[in-house]
Amino acid sequence: MHMLYNSPSFIVVQFDVQVDEPVPGELLKANPELQLHRGGFEIVDKFTRKEIFIEGALAKAFQDGVEALMETSPSEEDIDDFVEGYARMGHQPVVMH
Numbered sequence: 124m125h126m127l128y129n130s131p132s133f134i135v136v137q138f139d140v141q142v143d144e145p146v147p148g149e150l151l152k153a154n155p156e157l158q159l160h161r162g163g164f165e166i167v168d169k170f171t172r173k174e175i176f177i178e179g180a181l182a183k184a185f186q187d188g189v190e191a192l193m194e195t196s197p198s199e200e201d202i203d204d205f206v207e208g209y210a211r212m213g214h215q216p217v218v219m220h
Contacts, residue, residue, distance in 0.1 A: 175213030
């Protein structure tokens with residue numbers, strides 16, 4: 124777990140999950156980019172107190188967007204605007220244990 128971003132509006136945490144993969148078949152041996160990689164991002168909207176966990180293709184799109192955004196030396200407002208686009212999908216209330 125890695126805290127990537129923490130602003131007054133949002134928190135973004137990256138999760139890397141270790142997966143013991145079975146011995147790959149011939150297709151995966153020939154195409155290692157097709158192997159399953161686990162992990163994702165948890166985005167918490169502090170104002171609405173909602174969260175979302177994204178993984179797979181959506182997490183990849185989020186990561187690519189963040190990398191492109193970082194190349195432009197964004198302000199906190201720019202980053203919050205980008206994160207908000209994903210945070211709006213969150214419907215899970217934040218629950219403290």
